[in-house]
Amino acid sequence: MIELRDIRKAFGPKQVLDGVDLKVETGESLVIIGGSGTGKSITIKCILGLVQPDSGTILLDGQDITKADRDAFLARFGMLFQGGALFDSMPVWQNIAFRLLRGPGRLPRAEARALAIEKLARVGLGPETADLYPAELSGGMQKRAGLARAIAADPEIIFFDEPTAGLDPIMAGVINRLIRDIVDEMGVTAITITHDMTTVRDVAHRVAMLHGGKIRWCGPVDAVETADDPYLDQFIHGRAEGPIATLR
Amino acid sequence: MSARLLAPVAGLGRAVLDAMAATGRVTIFAGSAVGHLFRPPIYFKEILYAALSIGYFSLPVVALTALFTGAALALQIYAGGARFSAEAVVPQIVAVGMVRELGPVLGGLMIAARVTSSIAAEIATMKVTEQIDALVTLSTHPMKYLSAPRILAATLVVPVLVGVGDVIGVFGGYLVGTLKLGFNAATYLHNTVDFLEFSDIASSLTKGAVFGFIAVTVACYYGMNSGRGALGVGNATKGSVQTAAVLILAANFVLTGLFFAA
Numbered sequence: 218m219i220e221l222r223d224i225r226k227a228f229g230p231k232q233v234l235d236g237v238d239l240k241v242e243t244g245e246s247l248v249i250i251g252g253s254g255t256g257k258s259i260t261i262k263c264i265l266g267l268v269q270p271d272s273g274t275i276l277l278d279g280q281d282i283t284k285a286d287r288d289a290f291l292a293r294f295g296m297l298f299q300g301g302a303l304f305d306s307m308p309v310w311q312n313i314a315f316r317l318l319r320g321p322g323r324l325p326r327a328e329a330r331a332l333a334i335e336k337l338a339r340v341g342l343g344p345e346t347a348d349l350y351p352a353e354l355s356g357g358m359q360k361r362a363g364l365a366r367a368i369a370a371d372p373e374i375i376f377f378d379e380p381t382a383g384l385d386p387i388m389a390g391v392i393n394r395l396i397r398d399i400v401d402e403m404g405v406t407a408i409t410i411t412h413d414m415t416t417v418r419d420v421a422h423r424v425a426m427l428h429g430g431k432i433r434w435c436g437p438v439d440a441v442e443t444a445d446d447p448y449l450d451q452f453i454h455g456r457a458e459g460p461i462a463t464l465r
Numbered sequence: 466m467s468a469r470l471l472a473p474v475a476g477l478g479r480a481v482l483d484a485m486a487a488t489g490r491v492t493i494f495a496g497s498a499v500g501h502l503f504r505p506p507i508y509f510k511e512i513l514y515a516a517l518s519i520g521y522f523s524l525p526v527v528a529l530t531a532l533f534t535g536a537a538l539a540l541q542i543y544a545g546g547a548r549f550s551a552e553a554v555v556p557q558i559v560a561v562g563m564v565r566e567l568g569p570v571l572g573g574l575m576i577a578a579r580v581t582s583s584i585a586a587e588i589a590t591m592k593v594t595e596q597i598d599a600l601v602t603l604s605t606h607p608m609k610y611l612s613a614p615r616i617l618a619a620t621l622v623v624p625v626l627v628g629v630g631d632v633i634g635v636f637g638g639y640l641v642g643t644l645k646l647g648f649n650a651a652t653y654l655h656n657t658v659d660f661l662e663f664s665d666i667a668s669s670l671t672k673g674a675v676f677g678f679i680a681v682t683v684a685c686y687y688g689m690n691s692g693r694g695a696l697g698v699g700n701a702t703k704g705s706v707q708t709a710a711v712l713i714l715a716a717n718f719v720l721t722g723l724f725f726a727a
Contacts (some may be wrong), residue, residue, distance in 0.1 A: 267598050291604045302599040305590075316603045319506070366603075 218243050224273035226259055233259050235430025246400050246407040248417050251427035257410040261376045295367035299379040301359035303351035310347035313366045336365040340395055357388040377409040381416050393419035414453055495682045501613040511614035519580050520622030527572050531630035534567050535637025543646050556656035559638030564665045568631035570717050573676030577709040581684040585705035588688025589698040612685035623677025624670040631669055668724040676713045683709040
């Protein structure tokens with residue numbers, strides 16, 4: 218279980234997170250929604266230690282993450298970045314097998330390559346993709362390769378940062394289905410950040426809305442449409458009128 | 466009124482404090498990178514790749530720079546020496562000028578132009594496209610994986626590059642001296658070899674190591690601390706080359722003082 222208690226983070230005068238409290242149960246798929254610049258990405262970067270919160274506590278299975286062994290902690294995670302964040306300087310298979318080729322539990326090169334090709338197949342990419350460089354892939358293929366890298370070491374927890382951003386609706390649907398299947402098959406705990414309500418409906422067990430630096434609303438995905446919250450209502454229906462200012 | 470009068474002084478003070486703070490940050494960064502060189506895991510493949518990229522692939526530009534500089538130096542010394550009947554010292558002055566000063570300084574500046582810019586732009590792009598964050602999530606320390614191997618490789622291969630540049634620079638002087646200025650080939654080489662001392666060569670190679678360290682440490686620092694977007698990458702690249710070039714020239718002055726001040 219991941220638990221965030223009163224997480225605060227400011228960048229200069231801008232208070233991005235202003236007391237975020239959130240729990241994600243093991244095996245649960247939580248989707249965080251919210252407008253641009255509301256701190257969704259910062260929230261998961263705080264969990265991963267990529268950004269240090271100003272105050273608050275983050276617990277993983279009841280243990281404060283700042284006291285955990287960093288490598289062992291990170292080995293439990295996989296992350297799909299918004300732009301893929303594939304390493305330009307190496308072919309796709311080495312991107313996917315990056316963790317498997319390094320560190321104490323590293324695999325022989327041939328074995329790591331075979332495993333990378335297996336993960337590529339899992340996300341619908343053929344073995345011919347393995348030796349291409351990231352710059353030679355389309356946006357959708359980069360997302361899939363990023364997803365293959367995120368699941369390569371069979372993590373217990375996966376974060377998806379805007380998994381469908383910049384994709385056409387069909388490819389977005391393919392990625393959403395892949396995420397849902399992977400989460401179900403692997404039984405992982407997942408946190409997804411998105412603006413895309415199709416992603417919310419496809420992958421979420423539970424939804425949390427971040428607004429004003431706090432979790433504004435949190436509940437099961439089935440309750441999103443019927444929730445009595447004007448902020449959530451405005452966001453999910455994409456209305457310009459409502460309590461959320463459109464000029465931020 | 467007094468505040469307006471003091472504004473230039475305050476501006477100067479702020480600039481000095483900023484420069485000192487930046488120096489401190491780069492020093493801490495360099496210390497951290499060096500520390501990572503001695504703690505496993507060591508990425509030998511990255512060190513080898515960086516050595517090839519920095520050393521081998523910089524050879525043509527450093528060699529051409531040295532060749533033309535040595536050749537021009539021979540012409541200048543011959544023309545200048547003729548004013549007081551000292552044309553004969555061309556081999557000796559070309560040798561000492563290339564080995565002590567021009568070889569390492571121009572080699573260092575060429576490394577700043579070619580390698581510093583490239584590394585700063587590469588790492589800055591990795592930062593703005595979240596590749597650095599991706600490294601962290603894959604349990605890989607960016608300093609250990611990106612900075613430390615490049616800094617070590619530059620410190621080891623730039624002296625070799627400078628040594629090769631010194632030889633080619635002297636050869637440039639030799640070509641002009643023998644083909645255009647009428648020097649006897651054997652005498653030119655004899656005078657060159659006889660005049661150079663071990664300390665000249667040691668200073669040249671030491672300068673090469675220091676300049677390599679500076680050029681790549683500054684590149685990694687600017688890359689890792691890049692701002693967002695294309696402008697951030699551009700500013701990181703520009704700032705790294707400017708800073709590396711100035712620091713190389715300043716370090717050259719300090720090292721020359723240490724080696725040769727009477």
